Amino acid sequence: MQQETTRGLTLIAPPLLYAVALMAGPLLAIVVFSFWTQDYLTIDRTLTLANYREALSDPIYRAILLRSLWISGLVTLITVALAFPVAYFVSFHVDPSKKSLWLFLITIPFWTSYLLRIFLWKVMLGFNGVLNSIFAYINIPLEALGNATGIAWLQEGLSAPLYSASAVVLTLSHAFAPFAILPIFVALEKIDRSLLEAARDLGETAVTTFLRVTLPLAAPGVVAALLIVFIPTVGDYVTPAQVGGPGGLMIANMIQTQFLGLNNAPMGATLAVLAMLVVTVIALATIWLARRLSGVRP
Template structure:
């Protein structure tokens, strides 16, 4: 290697080793643990597929995994659908000198603790919370609504709010990159606002939409704090079972097995989505 190559490898080595130590090593440890078994404090390091057989055959684990994918999909759909109009408005209808201010306002939720935001939603959606009190006070309902909290609905609402900025920002960046002369050309050719949006703006903004979907879906399926606080028994996800296996049942190999399966499911879904939307992202 010449001097430039050695200098390049010297610069790449520290971050590569750092990423290897903090990402690859824990993942490899989890993978190895998944092939072991544990009896309270005793870990049997004999390689076995018993944990995977139990995870696949046990209906409880299948139900939690299916619920996790469903909730993550609903959260992603709600977040992206609600985030797109916000990003579109900021990109096309806000004065260029004030766009930074709008983006600043969008990121304000990050100033507060994630746990604090979840607890605030408990206050809003609770049986005697803000929403029920307001509806009761206005005479719209006679009794407080019971389906707002401690179920899947509360998990979807809370997660959609928490991940909204993650969806708005990539869509906004994609919209900002669109050449406005293309929209003018579409108008000159006789297309209306709706057809211009559907045939020009939306396809060109698809890379941002795909990025928003992945950014929201991947961490959502592994969230365990929100389901534990606002989900109740019917809103728990696979991540809560993983936490229980590690901390409650003291069965680390089974927790590692569920984590590996969850990662594989997320990877397959994400790759399938990328392949399906590849022709739009290439455009």
């Protein structure tokens, strides 16, 4: 047994070290860079916390980071809220022989380029795009509708929702919908149907059975969907750059500006480290809270 264990460790050691180097190397470089300073092309390698003090004290950086968390949180809530009914329908109401077809249809958006899907949303949300053309054709009084609903882009009449935080939320919600549907579907598929029947036999209604049995058992899939959507959307760069405009830029866009536009790699690295720390804390807090609510000891 010891020889087999040694042989197994010997076989997996090279690819393991290679994978760790590929992941830890760039991350370590970013962390080290964050403690340096740069004056145009000259990098001062003296360790300092000046970048962190500036990043935490500058209201612009704080506002962009908070905006990124707000947009990502809103995208996560919208995506998971819309994904759960789809996953529930496929799991409980679709014939088992057709579930593979439904999953196949759900993953169709992955067939096209992510950038192409963003450009399609630009066409739909533009001033002369599909959405505004429909509103103009059916002669909906958008200004009155906007004042009644309080929706900012409707209050501007026929001015398009493109280049705003709303466009970023809409585009990201569509792009990450399959990432939320699939883990929730897997969690629902693992639920023993006999537990639902037992709950109904004990007098539970369909609503209480869902709230007291189905939803708690599906919690791991919901938590996974929350994390899968939230973590990458915080650092998304392409979508805010294409459809966000000045009011929809996120922390990744500021990091890109620091590295390439302002030629200040240490500040860009500092913002990246702070964003990773904030996302890590939120992710761990979400997992801890989910375990507490489900009765699992953290």
